[in-house]
Structure formats: C-alpha cells, structure tokens
Amino acid sequence: MINLSRIDLRSDTLTLPTRGMKEAMTNAALGDDVYGEDPTVNELEKKVAAMFGMEAALFCPTGTMTNQLGIKVHTQPGDEVICDKTAHIYLYEGGGIAVNSLCSVRPLEGKYGMITAESVKTSINNPEDIHQPITSLVALENTTNKGGGAFYDFKEIIKIKEVCTQNNIALHLDGARLFNALAETEETPLDYGKTFDTISICLSKGLGCPVGSLLIGKKDKITKARRLRKLMGGGWRQAGGLAAAGIYALDNHVDLLKDDHKRAKELEKILNELPEIEYINPVATNIVMAKLPNTIDSATFVNKLRENNIYCSSFGKDLVRFVTHLDFSDEQLNLFAERISNIKF
Numbered sequence: 001m002i003n004l005s006r007i008d009l010r011s012d013t014l015t016l017p018t019r020g021m022k023e024a025m026t027n028a029a030l031g032d033d034v035y036g037e038d039p040t041v042n043e044l045e046k047k048v049a050a051m052f053g054m055e056a057a058l059f060c061p062t063g064t065m066t067n068q069l070g071i072k073v074h075t076q077p078g079d080e081v082i083c084d085k086t087a088h089i090y091l092y093e094g095g096g097i098a099v100n101s102l103c104s105v106r107p108l109e110g111k112y113g114m115i116t117a118e119s120v121k122t123s124i125n126n127p128e129d130i131h132q133p134i135t136s137l138v139a140l141e142n143t144t145n146k147g148g149g150a151f152y153d154f155k156e157i158i159k160i161k162e163v164c165t166q167n168n169i170a171l172h173l174d175g176a177r178l179f180n181a182l183a184e185t186e187e188t189p190l191d192y193g194k195t196f197d198t199i200s201i202c203l204s205k206g207l208g209c210p211v212g213s214l215l216i217g218k219k220d221k222i223t224k225a226r227r228l229r230k231l232m233g234g235g236w237r238q239a240g241g242l243a244a245a246g247i248y249a250l251d252n253h254v255d256l257l258k259d260d261h262k263r264a265k266e267l268e269k270i271l272n273e274l275p276e277i278e279y280i281n282p283v284a285t286n287i288v289m290a291k292l293p294n295t296i297d298s299a300t301f302v303n304k305l306r307e308n309n310i311y312c313s314s315f316g317k318d319l320v321r322f323v324t325h326l327d328f329s330d331e332q333l334n335l336f337a338e339r340i341s342n343i344k345f
C-alpha cells in the first residue's frame with residue numbers, strides 16, 4: 001500500500017509492485033537459473049535481446065552489476081574508460097571500475113552528464129605511447145542521472161560510435177533509464193542495439209519492478225559476463241518470479257513513462273515559484289534537479305520538506321533531486337503544490 005500522505009520523490013526505485021505485476025510473479029514458471037533452467041528468466045533474456053536486436057542478454061539483480069560486468073568484458077587491467085565526470089559508473093558504483101576491472105577513468109567535462117564525439121576523440125590515448133593506459137571503452141549514460149534526466153541527441157551518439165569504431169574502442173550504454181529517453185524520442189531499442197556493444201537496462205527504476213537489470217550484447221560477451229556474474233556471487237536460482245515482474249513491466253509499464261515526465265514538468269513549475277531555488281536543470285524526463293542558492297544548503301532544504309512529509313534527495317551541498325515514478329499520482333502532485341506553498345524556509 002502506498003501511503004498517500006507521504007510524498008516520496010527520492011527515487012524511482014521506491015515503487016511497489018502493482019497488482020498485475022504481483023500476479024505475474026506468483027504465477028511464474030520456475031527452475032534453477034544457474035543450470036539455465038528457469039523458463040521465465042530465459043524468456044525475459046530472450047525477449048530483451050530480441051527487442052534490441054542483439055544476440056543475448058543476462059538478467060542480474062542490479063544495474064551496478066550489469067554496468068560493472070559490461071565494463072569488465074570490454075577491458076583488460078590497466079586500460080582506461082572514458083565517461084562523463086558525473087557518470088553513475090564513476091561516482092556511484094563504489095569505485096567498481098578500479099576494483100572489478102583494475103582500470104583508470106578519464107572523466108570528461110560534459111553537459112548535463114552527456115559527452116560529445118569531439119571530446120571523446122581528443123581524450124583517447126595514443127596506443128603507441130607506452131606511458132599511457134590503453135583506452136578500450138567509452139561509456140555513455142542515457143538518460144543521465146546526476147545530469148538531471150537529460151537525453152542524448154541520437155546523432156551525437158552515432159558520431160561517438162564512429163570515433164570508437166575508428167579507434168577500435170568498445171561502446172557501453174548505462175541505460176538505467178533508457179526507456180525514459182525512448183519515450184521522448186523517435187529512436188527504437190533496435191537503433192540502440194545496432195550502435196552499442198553492450199547495453200545495461202534497469203527494470204527497477206521507472207518500469208516499477210522490485211529488482212532487476214539486464215546486460216545485452218553479443219553472445220561471447222554475455223557468456224563471459226555470465227561467468228563473471230557467478231564469480232561475483234550473482235548466480236541465482238529460481239529467479240523467475242523477478243523475471244516475470246520484468247516481462248510484465250515491459251508489456252505494461254513502458255507506455256506510462258510519459259505520464260511521469262508530465263508530472264515532472266509540473267513539479268518544475270511548482271518549484272520554480274520558490275525563492276529558495278536558484279534554477280532547475282531543463283526537465284526532459286522524470287528527474288528534476290534543482291540548484292539551491294548559497295543561502296540554504298541541501299540538507300536543510302531536504303529536512304524542511306521532510307517535516308511536511310515530502311521526501312527528496314540531497315545531491316551534494318547545493319543540489320536536490322526529485323524523481324517522479326509509478327507510485328506518484330496526480331492527486332499527490334496537487335498535495336505537493338499545497339504543502340510546498342505552506343512551507344516557511
């Protein structure tokens with residue numbers, strides 16, 4: 001049961017499974033996935049691979065795991081990974097690139113978490129120079145998280161791909177919220193499947209599943225990732241109930257993402273009225289990233305809202321994040337506006 005009186009916009013991971021999703025989970029056919037015998041996990045992996053026109057997919061508990069596996073299958077110890085300086089793989093995966101793949105990172109100064117083909121090109125190390133780490137991977141994030149839910153112009157992605165191909169570098173997508181980008185653009189999953197070597201998607205964000213992410217790619221990479229998942233202790237058994245939630249979400253929840261985006265736009269309008277907010281990153285999808293003036297720090301702001309039963313996240317000293325999701329209704333949006341207008345900062 002969602003508590004109507006609490007308005008929780010800390011993350012789109014906070015959703016509870018819908019009735020239909022729970023039914024699908026209860027009725028799922030099960031088997032031991034380490035033996036490759038869970039029919040529902042197999043169905044989900046096949047469905048997602050086909051959706052992206054790629055050879056294979058691997059179901060994992062988290063997006064951190066699918067990203068880390070994606071990075072590891074493309075790199076050797078000592079290599080370098082190029083990404084934006086606010087990338088989730090760099091800032092929010094516990095230093096996993098260093099620990100799991102023994103690689104260094106070249107963080108680029110992007111815009112709203114997005115980098116350009118030009119900046120990638122100038123950041124690739126000369127493979128002939130024995131001083132420098134070998135650049136073996138570029139990782140993009142779409143939509144961006146810390147960048148405030150922004151999405152790439154696909155033309156730029158194609159240009160980045162060309163740079164990667166010319167330099168024999170793999171391209172990975174952290175698509176934790178790729179379906180949010182797809183809801184606002186003309187591209188299809190097939191376009192992304194043609195362009196990236198590996199793609200990570202999350203079922204546990206806007207799509208509303210309790211757990212689950214997939215790594216998608218060529219057969220040899222996914223086979224390698226399956227071995228590494230086991231090594232990391234991520235070989236699971238009767239995971240079909242969770243896979244059933246994923247299949248249900250892909251069939252029923254993708255079309256609802258646009259509603260989350262509309263509500264995020266409304267939140268932007270309401271928040272823009274507050275003098276305690278300096279500016280808001282352009283709201284493109286379901287994330288509202290607001291910059292506070294130096295007269296109030298984010299912890300104080302967050303606590304003030306919490307006293308009024310509105311939950312949001314602090315993202316550093318002067319940024320606060322609001323994320324819309326399946327369990328945030330129009331009714332709660334109205335309640336949000338009412339409560340915000342009564343807060344004395």
Ligand SMILES: *Cc1c(COP(=O)(O)O)cnc(C)c1O
Pocket residue numbers: 061062063064065067088089141143144145174176177202204205213
């Ligand atoms: C949430 C998220 C992930 C994965 O997080 P998990 O909590 O490990 O599932 C990866 N990348 C981005 C951009 C995210 O927002």
